[in-house]
Amino acid sequence: MTIAIWNSRYETGIEIIDAQHQDLFAAVNQLADSFHEGRAQDQTGPSLDFLIRYTTEHFQTEEQHMREIGFPYWMEHAEEHTRLLEKAEALQADHALGKVVTMELVIFFADWLKHHINDVDLQYVEFLKEQRRED
Numbered sequence: 001m002t003i004a005i006w007n008s009r010y011e012t013g014i015e016i017i018d019a020q021h022q023d024l025f026a027a028v029n030q031l032a033d034s035f036h037e038g039r040a041q042d043q044t045g046p047s048l049d050f051l052i053r054y055t056t057e058h059f060q061t062e063e064q065h066m067r068e069i070g071f072p073y074w075m076e077h078a079e080e081h082t083r084l085l086e087k088a089e090a091l092q093a094d095h096a097l098g099k100v101v102t103m104e105l106v107i108f109f110a111d112w113l114k115h116h117i118n119d120v121d122l123q124y125v126e127f128l129k130e131q132r133r134e135d
């Protein structure tokens with residue numbers, strides 16, 4: 001079940017970031033699949049764990065990149081990452097305690113990802129383009 005469809009609007013032009021964003025879309029869709037196929041609660045755990053682990057890794061890559069290019073708002077951006085991870089980890093803990101994770105969670109992840117890439121990530125992409133124009 002595809003709920004997060006990649007499209008060129010999401011392209012940052014930075015190879016590693018684009019590859020990771022596409023992997024995140026795939027991970028969200030994989031989690032959606034585990035619900036769609038009605039897999040047991042214990043089988044959605046690994047998909048959720050993978051999504052959170054990969055998101056954490058991706059955020060580290062992005063934050064390092066923002067610091068490297070001297071993006072002045074990298075801390076605010078990193079705070080948004082932290083807020084999502086806190087929320088995701090709280091849901092993961094609920095899941096581990098046996099609380100059923102619902103499709104709304106998957107939709108939340110998909111919406112967050114699309115909004116974040118389009119509205120937040122593209123700010124440092126614009127900054128990078130400006131820098132290159134000035135050089």
Ligand SMILES: [Fe+2]
Pocket residue numbers: 062077081116120121
């Ligand atoms: Fe980001």
